[in-house]
């Protein structure tokens with residue numbers, strides 16, 4: 001279900017200029033910064049977004065309880081000290097409304113809105129071999145001739161809305177969390193179903209339970225969860241993190257995950273007692289540190305993975321107590337290891353199930369077969385009658401958003417078709433056969449898995465800006481990956497990813513949440529700092545994985 005505010009083009013919608021140097025698709029964290037950078041470089045640049053305002057992920061995901069689980073002072077743009085220091089956070093892990101306000105602050109401070117067309121969806125793009133330029137169409141009738149097309153479309157922005165047969169027959173309201181209506185839904189006193197217990201479902205469940213008459217949670221794969229500690233921030237904390245700007249800027253871009261912290265311990269060097277004490281201490285931090293800064297061996301070594309997984313399971317069991325709930329909500333030995341799926345932070349999530357008005361239903365062996373007018377139907381015929389269904393069922397990650405645009409590259413190659421066969425990119429920044437099309441948050445670059453998104457997106461947009469500048473400096477019009485270059489990156493990516501236990505698991509990390517999607521670990525797992533270094537070296541070495549050319553015919557022929 002879509003809210004009219006989110007899609008209807010207003011009368012004052014800005015038309016997209018007909019001729020551009022660069023068109024940026026998306027006005028979220030990446031798109032805003034990319035627009036700023038290219039404009040500063042003197043390129044005629046414009047951005048489009050389907051939404052009615054800036055924010056990207058933080059525009060669309062306005063479901064109850066949506067919030068950061070990266071520390072706010074780290075989920076930041078670090079390219080401008082004044083911009084960083086000009087915004088003050090109210091807590092360690094703020095909620096969506098505050099994050100959205102921050103992105104408005106960014107857009108206002110950098111005066112970005114004058115070059116953004118909102119309520120404008122890019123629907124088609126065709127590369128013209130003769131001119132080396134893209135012809136792009138929007139759903140509002142704009143036709144744009146642009147040299148560069150830059151997809152800042154988000155890693156997790158293509159919601160899997162049509163998940164079950166019969167959804168349209170439902171008598172109540174049914175909504176995907178990634179399209180939650182701007183005005184919210186009235187849930188007070190309602191019987192509500194939540195389907196899905198990923199990072200999103202967990203935030204919804206723990207938030208709405210006290211307000212609804214009855215909450216039924218359909219759980220398929222239980223999650224490892226970590227308790228969040230979310231202190232309020234006042235003037236002292238603001239002084240503390242703002243005073244560390246130089247240190248954060250020097251450190252964050254080079255860590256393994258783009259957070260402030262890094263893996264600091266080596267499993268083999270510690271006794272069992274020392275390991276336990278490290279795990280306890282980090283667990284008490286109430287952040288993602290246990291996942292991203294305890295023992296890197298958990299991603300490679302089955303035994304270490306199992307020991308750390310059991311540590312987390314033990315913590316979860318102690319909170320749930322009830323054997324029925326433990327059976328449904330705590331992962332079992334052999335299911336998958338802690339950290340090989342995205343680890344959510346939660347606040348009282350497990351205790352939510354101890355409430356009288358909350359029911360957990362396992363759909364692991366008795367799956368949901370359809371949505372019927374009254375509610376949710378399982379394979380054994382049981383129908384759970386509800387007034388509202390919240391689908392926290394995830395996204396077609398990485399490739400989904402760009403693949404939903406009709407993009408045609410060289411020799412009629414369709415991006416969606418290519419990715420239906422095999423999900424390949426070069427550095428996660430370009431795709432063979434699609435010249436002058438850059439992408440961010442795309443497959444085979446570090447993204448939401450094991451990466452603080454803002455760190456990754458800044459690095460990727462900065463690399464794109466540098467690449468365009470280098471092309472201009474060398475008088476080139478067109479850049480594209482070579483086939484051999486793409487092979488090389490895919491091979492390196494696979495070697496790195498397939499050495500981890502992540503490659504063996506089922507989730508959006510491997511694309512297995514979308515039927516028929518080719519399997520590959522979507523995010524680069526070699527580390528954010530390492531990836532940055534590789535990207536920089538490739539640029540400094542004259543882009544060996546790419547071919548640059550000059551268009552023979554005049555550009556405006």
Ligand code: NAP
Pocket residue numbers: 066067068069070156163195196197198199200201203218219220221342363368392393394395448449507508513
């Ligand atoms: P997700 O991790 O893909 O989780 C989807 C959930 O829906 C899973 O529990 C899945 O179960 C369930 N599901 C899907 N199809 C189902 C079906 N047919 N029947 C029953 N259950 C079904 O999606 P998400 O929770 O929206 O999170 C996606 C990503 O967004 C996260 O991993 C994270 O990177 C990001 N995120 C970030 C934040 C934050 O930073 N604060 C918050 C929320 C989300 P199975 O596991 O069995 O498939």
